[in-house]
Amino acid sequence: MSARPLLRVLPSPHDRVPDVRFCGYCGARPEADDDRRVCGSCDMGMVLTASAAVAPQSGQPSIVIDDRLTVCAVSRAAEELLGISEDEVLNRRLVDVLAPAQAEGVGLDSLVSAVVTAVSPDSAPQRAVVRPAGEWGIRYAVRIGVCGPPRAALLVLDDDQV
Amino acid sequence: MQQRVRTLKTSEAAQLLNVSPNTLRAWERRFGYPKPARTAGQHRMYTHGEVAALRDALQEGLSISSAISRAQESLRADTQMLTGALSAYELPRADAAMVAALSLRNVDRAVDEVLLPSLVELAAKHGEDSAPWSFAAQWAEDWLKRVQRMTPPATRRMGIVIGDATGGALDLQDLNVRILELFLARAGARVLTLPVSGVAGLGEALNAFRPDLVVLAGSVDSDEDVARWAYRARISAGSLPVTLFHRSTLRVPTTGAYPLSSSPSTAHHEILALIDGGARTEAPTMSPADVSAGPERVQKRNAS
Numbered sequence: 001m002s003a004r005p006l007l008r009v010l011p012s013p014h015d016r017v018p019d020v021r022f023c024g025y026c027g028a029r030p031e032a033d034d035d036r037r038v039c040g041s042c043d044m045g046m047v048l049t050a051s052a053a054v055a056p057q058s059g060q061p062s063i064v065i066d067d068r069l070t071v072c073a074v075s076r077a078a079e080e081l082l083g084i085s086e087d088e089v090l091n092r093r094l095v096d097v098l099a100p101a102q103a104e105g106v107g108l109d110s111l112v113s114a115v116v117t118a119v120s121p122d123s124a125p126q127r128a129v130v131r132p133a134g135e136w137g138i139r140y141a142v143r144i145g146v147c148g149p150p151r152a153a154l155l156v157l158d159d160d161q162v
Numbered sequence: 163m164q165q166r167v168r169t170l171k172t173s174e175a176a177q178l179l180n181v182s183p184n185t186l187r188a189w190e191r192r193f194g195y196p197k198p199a200r201t202a203g204q205h206r207m208y209t210h211g212e213v214a215a216l217r218d219a220l221q222e223g224l225s226i227s228s229a230i231s232r233a234q235e236s237l238r239a240d241t242q243m244l245t246g247a248l249s250a251y252e253l254p255r256a257d258a259a260m261v262a263a264l265s266l267r268n269v270d271r272a273v274d275e276v277l278l279p280s281l282v283e284l285a286a287k288h289g290e291d292s293a294p295w296s297f298a299a300q301w302a303e304d305w306l307k308r309v310q311r312m313t314p315p316a317t318r319r320m321g322i323v324i325g326d327a328t329g330g331a332l333d334l335q336d337l338n339v340r341i342l343e344l345f346l347a348r349a350g351a352r353v354l355t356l357p358v359s360g361v362a363g364l365g366e367a368l369n370a371f372r373p374d375l376v377v378l379a380g381s382v383d384s385d386e387d388v389a390r391w392a393y394r395a396r397i398s399a400g401s402l403p404v405t406l407f408h409r410s411t412l413r414v415p416t417t418g419a420y421p422l423s424s425s426p427s428t429a430h431h432e433i434l435a436l437i438d439g440g441a442r443t444e445a446p447t448m449s450p451a452d453v454s455a456g457p458e459r460v461q462k463r464n465a466s
């Protein structure tokens with residue numbers, strides 16, 4: 001297995017943030033010399049790379065979606081927060097799990113646009129406000145950036161409700 | 163035809179995936195995949211193909227769930243390939259599909275997960291009186307015979323006699339019985355299949371074979387034929403556990419019989435468990451009174 005970074009996030013030169021590796025399921029950060037793709041802490045997640053500005057901090061819920069906006073990974077914290085399991089939402093559309101919070105002025109187009117922008121080369125992390133699908137009155141700030149490999153979008157829900 | 167499946171011990175599979183053996187066991191518990199067979203000593207034995215499919219999927223995976231889903235998808239491709247080949251009347255491609263299936267699984271699982279689902283799909287799609295079905299069923303029967311010929315001689319003392327009541331038509335029921343025979347033989351059992359339509363010489367055959375269990379298989383032959391055959395079998399072989407495969411309980415010409423699962427794979431495990439677990443006392447058996455009374459009395463008892 002190569003130690004070469006498989007993904008490079010390029011923030012703007014004046015705001016250089018290092019990449020970090022984390023488990024997409026439990027969020028654990030593996031040791032620098034541990035290049036295994038499967039998390040050695042929980043056995044249940046893939047080790048992904050993302051900008052430190054986006055990667056989940058301890059216990060923060062996160063979801064990974066692909067370029068078709070379908071769900072590829074759900075962290076244990078997100079499973080608990082949203083009352084879902086990764087297996088049941090795998091390959092479902094993001095909006096079946098998290099919907100744009102229209103009360104905050106976030107429409108579907110702007111959520112999609114934030115995701116697309118976040119994963120384009122050289123772009124900075126994006127922010128949006130979402131709510132759990134099918135629920136109103138609960139809103140979460142979400143930061144969106146690129147992660148991988150393979151290249152995908154990482155959505156991290158901030159602990160504080162908006 | 164490649165019959166030897168490359169298998170891996172837990173440590174070897176873990177090494178191929180660059181995970182710990184504990185991780186493999188955790189995935190088996192949570193996802194049911196990879197699904198290892200067990201050796202006689204209860205050690206896990208993974209098929210190389212299944213592990214290799216997962217290794218490839220993990221390279222492109224963003225989560226363990228998605229990688230496992232992708233690996234399973236690639237395994238299902240064999241079933242689609244076989245169904246496609248049989249639908250197109252392409253024998254070499256059907257054989258190739260099974261070779262591909264066998265590179266990922268052992269024979270039992272290749273039959274259970276690829277051959278049988280393909281045949282079920284073709285039967286549902288075209289009907290069991292259609293040309294595509296007939297072609298597919300003949301190919302399947304031939305393939306099963308080829309595998310049967312490569313099965314080593316029986317290694318266990320247990321003997322199973324199958325009273326074949328499928329009526330002889332090449333239908334899905336018949337194939338299920340052929341598959342059950344194969345699974346039992348591959349488990350090391352002695353298997354003797356006799357048509358329930360014939361009782362001449364049955365006593366001598368069973369005296370020589372000395373079965374431990376009877377399977378009444380198929381629902382085509384009449385209750386009368388099955389009753390007569392079972393009665394004669396009991397006279398020769400004594401009080402034996404009776405099981406039913408693809409035959410309704412209500413139509414059984416005995417005082418009670420153990421209904422087996424309709425899946426040949428599950429049914430063969432049930433049979434082995436019945437014999438290993440002392441079936442002679444636990445499974446329904448025909449009493450000496452029933453034997454002496456003959457089939458008419460048994461049928462009356464069942465009707466009441």
Ligand SMILES: [Zn+2]
Pocket residue numbers: 023024025026027028039040041042043044045
């Ligand atoms: Zn983890």
